[in-house]
Amino acid sequence: MNRIIALAAAAALSLAAAPFATPALATTIIKAGHGTQTAHPTHIALQKFADIVAEKSKGDLKIEIYPDRQLGEEREMVEGLQLGTVDMAVVSTGPLVAFVPALGTVDLPFLFKSSEHAYKVLDGEVGQDLLAKFQDRGIVGLAWWENGWRSLTSKKEVKSPADLKGMKLRTMQNPVHIAAFKELGASPIPMVWGEVFTSLSQGVIDAQENPVTIVYSNSLWEVQKYMTLTRHVYGPHLVLFSQQVWDRLTPAQQTILKEALMEATTFQRQTSARLETEQLKLLADKGMIVEQVDITPFQEATANTASAFKNIDPAVVAKIKAAAN
Template sequence: MIKSICKMAVFSTLLVAGVSQAEEVTLKFGYPVNEENIWHKAAMEFKRVAESQSDGRIEVKLYPSEQLGKEMEVINSIQLGTADMTITGESLQNWAPKAALLAVPYAFTSSEQLQAAVNGEVGMEISEQIVERTGLQPIAWFERGPRHLTSNRPIMSPDDLNGLKLRVPNVPLFVKLWEALGAKPIPMAFSEVFTSLQQGTIDGQENPLSLINSASFYEVQEYVNLTGHVRSWIYVVIGQEQLNSMPADLRSIVLDAAQQMQEYEHSMFASDEAQLRATLEERGMTFVNPDLEAFRSAAQRAVQEALTAEQLELFEKI
């Protein structure tokens, strides 16, 4: 009798373990860029690795071009459990103030300096606060090309910004910066920018070359003013609850796939930047070299005034 009970217990244990191992996970991964952008290509690599390493137990559903909603909407959906992953950056400062340092004007002057910050104490502090306050877990990071200003007139110095209606993301520091430089910043969802430029609701916008190209801004903007005002990085994040609820083996596969995605994106970054400029020039945009020192000087004053004491402390570490 005892032997039979023991056999049943062993069988039950194996059955439970088998069910756990057979568990399947679906990850809904939404982001703002379209299929031409290298972030989408990196997301495809994540999908390939996660699905192949898990023998199909992980299914990754990709939703480019804001199919799951605008950036803040997707973040809220992850927090509610109706989406799982996204690509996001300085917008997280709405919960975690240190995330503002992901995109501080003229904080970084080279890729090497930026990478040292991300992989060092600065990146650790930012990541920890994101985890603590948002319910999101950064699992990879991408370097972003410098943000440049586009317009329908050349911008050589901050004086040329007077009265320019400029779309900015919903980031308080960006609003304060462009106000200090003389423009009229208008926070707006990325998906609304093209139509607003087309209709004249705004006069310009600022983004990396990758987004200028993938969003077809060359159809409604004539100039790329190489202000290079923000050199930054962005995180791929997953909901903490979603990640922690996975079986350990699938969680490990997701984290490994994220690292491979990161390496894949990094390998494409430099050559992509050079190709993007050539492509935009072919599509009719004129590149302008403004007075960077004038922009940098005015920006630094605005940054010092806009950052909190906590943010300034981290800025000094950069």
């Protein structure tokens, strides 16, 4: 009995002398959704972003990526940001005008002269002011990524606005885009992206408009014969975060995310430009007829699109156009 007591006492002393074990810190997981395929530059850049965040946070933060509308269609993801059920999302401007009407400004046709012009505006005062407007909607606007320059795809050849007359053309659920295509003579049909391929194959719609990377990564050459390089709208992707989730992060974690996004933004834009060039050639290899077109009549037909929208400030439009100089 004395031996048992002695052993117990020794064990107790040993435990008392041992240093307390430091509990493992729990990893904060951030679920990031987007609506594009895994071959799209936004998905590739999110992977890069996740790697940077993991390295900078030493594993404290982990980004889990959910592509191809796994967290819902784009509008559903934005609503999820407001509710705190979606942590982070990268979405096109299509559904966002309903939340921040002034965002329609960047959707005006032929507003930007080049990608460099767009970057200058979106990374500058105009773009940052637009991102700040999301705060009133319970969303943190963090960065402007690139979906690309939007062009037309169709079942028949399009050389001028006259060729669009009566054409059933899918657009995003974006009133600015819808108004522009009405001015061009088309019959725009707003439709969520998940329905587009089937609608094209079944003849519900005749045409659609999107950047090269979307056309290629979704195999639209199977249901569209022509791609007309109108490049009528520069299409951003916005990196958004739920305000509820953001506020639960520490200041240090928020800083890591912002710094990582700066690196990932440059990478995303470079990847977008590279893939557009590569995939334009691949579309032709797949049998799609890719054509240049004189955009002047398209510009003239849509010159007054902005005047129909009270939330588009002419002074801001003038500032954007002046930045091209």
